[in-house]
Amino acid sequence: MGGDVFTQLLNGFAQVLSPTNLLFAVLGCLLGTLVGVLPGIGPTSGIALLLPITALVGPTEAIIILAAIYYGAAYGGSTTAILLNMPGEVSSAVTALDGYPMARQGRAGAALSISAIGSFVGGTIGLLVLTFFAPPLAELALLLGPAERLGLMTVSLTFIVSLAGPSLLLGLFAAVLGIFTGLIGQDLVFGTPRFTFGQFELLAGIEFIAIVVGLFALAEVFEQVERSVVGEAVQRIGRLLPSSDDLRRCAAPILRTSLVGFVLGIFPGMSPGVVSFLSYGMERRLARNPEQFGKGAIEGVAAAETSNNAVTIGNFIPLLSFGIPASAAVAVLLAAFTIYGLQPGPLLFSDHPDVAWTVIASMYVGNVVLLVLNLPLVGLWARLMLVPSALMTYLILLFSVVGAYSVRNSLFDVWVAVVFGLLGYLLRKLRIPITPAVLGAILGGLFETALRQSLAQTRGDFLQVLAWPGAAALFGLAALLLAAALVSRYRGRANRVLELAETVD
Secondary structure, eight states: OHHHHHHHHHHHHHHHTSHHHHHHHHHHHHHHHHHHHSTTTHHHHHHHHHTTGGGGSOHHHHHHHHHHHHHHHHHHHHHHHHHHSOOSSSTHHHHHHHHHHHHHTTOHHHHHHHHHHHHHHHHHHHHHHHHHHHHHHHHHHHTOOHHHHHHHHHHHHHHHHHTSOSOHHHHHHHHHHHHHHHTOEEOTTTOOEESOTTOGGGGGOOOHHHHHIIIIIIHHHHHHHHHHHHTOOOOOOOOSSOOHHHHHHHHHHHHHHHHHHHHHHTSTTOOHHHHHHHHHHHHHHHOSOGGGTTTTOHHHHHHHHHHHHHHHHHTHHHHHHHOOOSSHHHHHHHHHHHHTTOOOSHHHHHHOHHHHHHHHHHHHHHHHHHHHHHSTTHHHHHGGGGSOHHHHHHHHHHHHHHHHHHTTTOHHHHHHHHHHHHHHHHHHHTTOOSHHHHHHHHHHHHHHHHHHHHHHHTTTOHHHHHHSHHHHHHHHHHHHHHHHHHHHHHHHHHHHHHHHHHHHO
16 A cells, blocks of 8 residues: 555656646745735635635646635745734734744744744655555544534633733633633524624624734734834844754754644644644643743644644645535635546546646645745745834734735724724733633634534433544543643742742841
8 A cells, every 4th residue: 555655656756746737836836925925815815815816727727726825824824923912824823922022022034944944844744644644544534523612612711821921810801701702793593693782794794814813914014003102113133044952943843733733633623723823732731831832932833833734735635535624724725626527536536647646746746846936035034033123013004904904805903903902902901811811712603513513413412422432522621721831830930939939048
């Protein structure tokens, strides 16, 4: 089997390295990077917008360029997140937590470089696993029912404790605020309005890009305006490449989050945003100095970007092996397959092996292309830090408004972004952590969906949900993680009290 896979992959490389296919791979990577940099567009919208244009080319070329847009967007979203605190993608909001503080400290070059390196490693490891283990891993994903997904969401929610900052109460308040935001819209079962306050626009829920743009980008605009009053200077760029110490600190997190991101990426509903938060929380717990996370820890940037790219590759396993889309963007890719009369799944490899293996080979090529495009341009991106603060403020404001509007072409989303910008500014002033609110907004709707589906299967008996072995194991893991996080917080607080007492003495 291994030899056959190797032969098919070599044939795929022979196809993708032809001038035409290589051109489409490079073009898709460029467009994907642009989609990631510009907030609000996103890979789903980018693929959907270009889907009609691909009718002018053959099926292989079309899938190559659309797939490159998808994983290329994961690269591009980190640039504005690090330099401007303006995530281009939802998952890049995690990158901004430490990437932007690094830029403020004069380490923008190192943050961008480790982002590109982590993305490349995460994507490559994911591709290796995709090539040789796609069928068995996809079968594992199919074993997860609503009860198991509920367990996964519960495990995800336990990371709120780790991301809550010094005050657990304030962190939980922010998380509840985010969960409430995620529940606004129509009831999943009965379709009745929920927390819409009579606003018709809220029936479809609050667009998450508007939330992210508001909490990060516009809140940063308000703070920059305030800083300009007191005359804060622009920070230096610093060295463009990470130091040997940076690489040593990031090596283990990159390897761990590559595997975690890829494995979780095969599960439907585990979006890059959710997985990035999970990986970030995991690395924060494993770090020797977890208190540095959120203040410019390069390990946080590495974890977020590596898992972000690994999960996008993982999303291709259920698509190519069973024809099941694991995310909205992959669902659009599935539509592209069907337009050309191709049915992703086991028959794709037997009936159209040239298409299947050329697309997989194109991902290897695209991963290298993205590294070549991003790593040498670190200096160019980092120079954005030297743009005058007033001009940068106007640019952030412009991109924020365009990003919030472009998702649904709705001015209402722009006002939503403004409201969340003011809210984010207020939360910063009150020292209430924003991260739990973002995680709550992501997981609120997913948790409710899994919970109601699980209860529907058991006719409202939650004890039967716990009787499923996989769900019971995940709930047990959530309890252990929660207990470990609370003990860690208690010990950290006790140590700080002892240190203060020794200082006083």
